[in-house]
Amino acid sequence: MTSFIQSVDARTQLAGTNRLEVLLFSLGTNSGTGRDEVFGINVFKVREVMHAPEITHAPDMPDAVEGIVSLRGTMVPVINLQKFCGIVVERKPNILMVTEYNKHVQGFLVDSVDMIERLNWDEVKAPPRMLAKRMGGLVTAVAELTNNRLVMIMDVEKILSETAGFYDDDNIFEGINRYHDTNVTVLYADDSSVARNQIRKTLDKMGLNHISTINGQEAWQALTAIADSCQSSGQKVTEKLQVILTDVEMPEMDGYVLTRKIKGDARFKELPVIMHSSLTADANQNLGKGVGADAYVPKFQPQELSKVLAELLDTKVTPNRK
Secondary structure: OEEOHHHHHHHHHHHOOOEEEEEEEEOOOOOOOOOOOEEEEEHHHEEEEEEOOOOEOOOOOOOOEEEEEEEOOEEEEEEEHHHHHOOOOOOOOOEEEEEEEOOEEEEEEEOEEEEEEEEEHHHOEOOOHHHHHHOOOOEEEEEEOOOOOEEEEEOHHHHHHHHHOOOOOHHHHOOOOOOOOOOOEEEEEOOOHHHHHHHHHHHHHHOOEEEEEOOHHHHHHHHHHHHHHHHHHOOOHHHHOOEEEEOOOOOOOOHHHHHHHHHOOHHHOOOOEEEEEOOOOHHHHHHHHHOOOOEEEEOOOHHHHHHHHHHHHHHHHHHHHO
16 A cells, blocks of 8 residues: 655654654544544554455464564564454454564554654643553553544554563563662653663663653653752762663654753763664664764663663763762
8 A cells, every 4th residue: 555665764854853753543433432543653663554465363372463464575463453452343454554663573453544644742742641541551642633633642662562572571681780880870761661661670680770751851851850959959960860861752852852952951961862762773873873862772672772871881971970
């Protein structure tokens, strides 16, 4: 039906302006509620949309995993989002969205795909607690469209964690060593509960202190509060905080804008910033460097994160504290 691969550079530039393009899709009319709710997924992570080919079913798969399909020689697992979300509908989904997250390719079965909507990240809000609870933490953000419809942005990382176990295997933390200076505090920002949990485990393994925030705006507010406290007590910000770790895609303020604000503020100029994202293309990494990021690490690789973090602490933090 549609390929999305050709516009990577244009969409990378779009992300750098705190905007994103969201592909809207439906899971069908829920027979229990009578609602046909609109969901969204960042176009940047969608490779193509097609009518679902024949799916090969396999034994011992999670309930929501329909099986696998062969796409140009690549075996791609297929996840039925109706089943995953517990939505009961009259007709089975037959549209396949092929996505790529952190170099993993998978397909999502949906009822229909609508259109691409361009949004500003500051218009995309963290979901109300009631909604977040009802959807089991599956919705990371909500935005109002021009026609007054609400679109719910899905936490795809949570889906992959619960269906494929990509991110919850404790073996991926083996080999992470404690850092020699445990008087280090890292502030991290990520809208995915799955990602935040893995970051926390990584930092705990390293013996580092940490402050968790759910998006760029909340991280900026936390940084401002720390700076105000330090000014009142006559301390430098780097005495209370040593490193910032930020996701790229987040509601209200994305990681590019957050990093640019940090690097443009004299109070935080000595704080190194690590960008931590499932957007791993060279174009994304170059954009991260362009806004001042000191390092760019793929998501869900805790050993790589701990290695980069230790190297950054050794070269840019510890020497300045002696």
